[in-house]
Amino acid sequence: MTQASRRSVLAAGAALGIAPLSRARAQANTIRIGVLNDGSGMYRDISGPTAAACVRQAVADFGPRGFAVEVLYADHQNRPDVGSNIARQWIDTQGVDAILDVTTSSVALAVNDICREKNKVHINSTAATSDLTGARCTPNTVHWTYDTWMLARSTGGAMVRAGGDSWFFITADYAFGHALERDTGNFVRQAGGRVLGQVRTPFPGTTDFSSFLVQAQASRAKVIGLANAGTDTTNCIKQAAEFGITRRGVKLASLLMFINDVHSLGLQTAQGLVCTETFYWDLNEGTRRFTDRVRSAMSPNMPAMTHAGCYAGVLHYLKAVQDMGVAAAKASGADAVARMKGMPTEDDCFGRGSIRADGRKIHPSYLFEVKTPAESRGPWDYYKLLQTTPTEEAFRPVAEGGCPLVRS
CATH class of the missing domain: 3.40.50.2300 (Response regulator)
Structure with a gap:
């Protein structure tokens, strides 16, 4: 082997050793x-x-x-x-x-x-x-x-204070929906209200909520609590509007709604709905x-x-x-x-x-009402602030959650 070849082999061996070390x-x-x-x-x-x-x-x-x-x-x-x-x-x-x-x-x-x-x-x-x-x-x-406790306290509590003391839940049938129904129901009962019933909707897999809305309406509850999110929520709201449910005096409580949902619904349909968020782009x-x-x-x-x-x-x-x-x-x-x-x-x-x-x-958490088309100044200007829940009150007290990391 020539001296030049030997140098090439040594250089290659060094490179093979250095590259993995550099990556590591x-x-x-x-x-x-x-x-x-x-x-x-x-x-x-x-x-x-x-x-x-x-x-x-x-x-x-x-x-x-x-x-x-x-x-x-x-x-x-x-x-x-x-x-x-x-x-x-x-x-x-x-x-x-x-x-x-x-x-x-x-x-x-x-x-x-x-x-x-x-x-x-x-x-x-x-x-x-x-x-x-x-x-x-x-x-x-x-x-x-x-989380569900915060949403239940803010949106659910506001609806009860406004006279919505009887509820029927349309609930997404998985952990989130169950937790939201549970936490909101607890606040309704603590405030002296009643939960008249609930229906569980398949998750995922349904776009037709008509039968569920009919059951909710038949309960004669003052508030239909939507314990769901995303397209489930927007579909419920659209179909409730088609059935004229809100025109009969029944309130819809959209317990988890995002500004993106409002955009999908349009202000003509979403106006007047209340929801709780912890961030709004124009806050x-x-x-x-x-x-x-x-x-x-x-x-x-x-x-x-x-x-x-x-x-x-x-x-x-x-x-x-x-x-x-x-x-x-x-x-x-x-x-x-x-x-x-x-x-x-x-x-x-x-x-x-x-x-x-x-x-x-x-x-903090913020209770918003969706603006009317006349109130909106343009695209994505959708919310007006109703009330602010301060940091120390917005979430479940640490001692009440049952977390094993918290010392009593």
Whole structure:
């Protein structure tokens, strides 16, 4: 072998040794975030690719801080088995450190358990079940944006105070719908009202709610509580309008409705409905700044509170990673969440806040009424603020949730 050939072999051997080492070092200094939600079904507009765009915006706004961040995206099809398989594959084979968003409460509860088992971070923005910070809480989970207890207290409580003291529920037949019906029913009864009945609708799989609306109307309840979301909610509202139910004096309580749903319905149909959200794009200067930054990446959609929660949750997580160090954050999701709980939160979407011991991110909630077409100044100018529930009152008291992480 010539001297030149020997040098070539040695150089090649050195390269073979260095390349894996360089990749390992790069991976060790990279945080991988998986955005898991409904990318093609009934919740696409309130989660979907827009949530991933907001996560990427949070990474961009966080800026270079000495470590890399990669964002993955997948559609769980609103199926717990699909979501669980994706979560395990991400963690076991792709080195994902945190799983974000996770629409649909049944999927969220499954991913919640996996993240605890694998000691990774779960920051949930779009699932509503309050059990994530109750009996099913874990040291690895932060529930950011809203939950069924908050919705029940705000929207349900307002309807009872306005005279709606008898209720019939149309409920999506899975964990979220059950939890929302349960929490709202509790508030109705505590206020002296009555729950006259309920009907469970298949999830997913129905677009015709006529028979359910007929049952609700036959109960003679003053309020029909819609314990559903997404296209289920908009279809219920459209069909109730077609049947003239509200013209007969019956009130519809849209217990979980987003600005994207209002856009789908149109103001002519949605006007006068009340709903609770924790973010509205035109609420204040901070929300408008955030919307200006992300709007081009999500057009023609607009950010809902769920999208804002994805942005704010990732931003705070990255601050915790920077504070504790990448190696420590990757080694233990529970330690990363503990660091998140120990740091005050601040972002354009929700302002200043904090995360409680049970993993509940707390901030104010807002009761909105949908404007009439005459009141609206233009596209997406849909809400007028009725009341604000302050941070310390918006969510279930930490001692009442049954979270085993909370010491009595």
